[in-house]
Amino acid sequence: MPGGLVALLDDVSIIARAAAASVDDITVAAGRAGSKTAGVVIDDAAVTPSYVTGLSPARELPIIWNITKGSLKNKLIILLPGALLLSWLLPSAIVFILILGGCYLSYEGAEKVMEKLGGQKHGVTVEDEITDPAAFEKQRVNGAIRTDLILSAEIMAITLNEVAAEDFIVRAGVLAIVGIGVTLVVYGSVALIVKLDDIGLHLREKTSAAAQAFGQFLVTSVPYLLTTLSFIGTIAMLWVGGGIILHSLHELGIHGPSDWAHGLQHTVEAVTGGLSGILGWGTYAALSALTGLALGFVLAILIHKVFKIGITHGDH
Incomplete structure (x- = not known):
């Protein structure tokens, strides 16, 4: 019996060490993957304050909380299981999801530039007359959650691509940690802003x-901060x-564009000395x-001019 107990305790210690190693692997992988999503996170944090612009200050935090809950549902209930299933059944599809996300981000960014240059705006904005504040708030929240779903899908796809070689437990842990961490950082920052x-x-x-x-400085600087964001x-x-x-x-074998960009990067690094990095x-x-x-620009022209599709953003 003592021998059996010692063997059991030894087995438990081995399992515990393995679990600790898995936690360590997850933490390291989550940090590595999280750094690759920084650009999308910056965009998410920069865009989200616009959802409460023009609405009652008393509704700002409730709106952000509703968007936060929707974002967590997007990541943990919809995207995390979907990403794990995809990595198991069809891992080669991840690159095509990344391309779709890259096209969406490029389209959204170009459309913002076009609007700033005087182009037509799409969707209801706070400049329009709001006849039903409750309905408008609901529309804003729903629009925010839809946009979050796409940005979150891109974050999860980038993360999954970084940990594709890891085992199932590590992949699941990293996706959960990055998903929760990004959500808390983004919407916590937005609430503060x-x-x-x-x-x-x-x-x-x-x-x-x-x-x-200092109070006067904050009041004066917030509009400039929002513009900068x-x-x-x-x-x-x-x-x-x-x-992306x-x-x-490059991953699909079309090396020209990426090689040209990296070639110019290396040329700049070679002639700039200490500032090369x-x-x-x-x-x-x-x-x-x-x-x-x-x-x-090409996608925006195709969508709005060729196919005559008027996409309602409600948030941009």
Whole structure:
């Protein structure tokens, strides 16, 4: 009996060590995969504040919470099982999902550029007269969750592509960690951003001159922050979308575009000395963004001018 107990305890210790190793593998892989989704995360965080623009301040946090719940459902209930099933049954399809996501991001980014340049806007915006605030809020939330589904699918596809060689448990753990972590970071940041002006107004009522000055700074700077985030979000969309297209084409055996972009990156690195890393990366990112912009323009023209499809965004 003692021998049996010792053997059992030894088996338990082996299982525990294996489990600890799996947790460590998941953590490392999640960090590696999460870094590759940074561009999509930046875009998501930059775009989301627009969902509450023009609505009652009292409804800002409830709206963001509703979007957060929808985002978690998207990632954990719809996309995570789907991604695991796809990686099991048809792993070769992941690259085509990445291409679809890259096309979508490029289209969205290019359409924002076109709108800024005076092009036609698509969908209801806060500039339009809102006759039913409750219905408009519901439309905003639903539009946000739909857009989140696409961005989340792209995040999960990028993540899955990074851990495709890992075992099932690690893949599932990484997808869950990245999905939950990204959601909390994005919508936590958004909640803070949209309430900065309220925080500033509160600080302006304090007796401390320093608090009043900081409060005034927040109130004054929030509009500029939102504008900056919108600009960064557009650049991130084009950069990530174009980069995904270049990488995916390379994976499919079409090496020309990616090789040309990397060749220019290496040329810049070779002539810029100590700044070679930053300038080389910036060169490839800029070429990726230009690729996304060109592709997005073509898609926007096809969708709106050729096929006459008026896509309702409700959020952009």
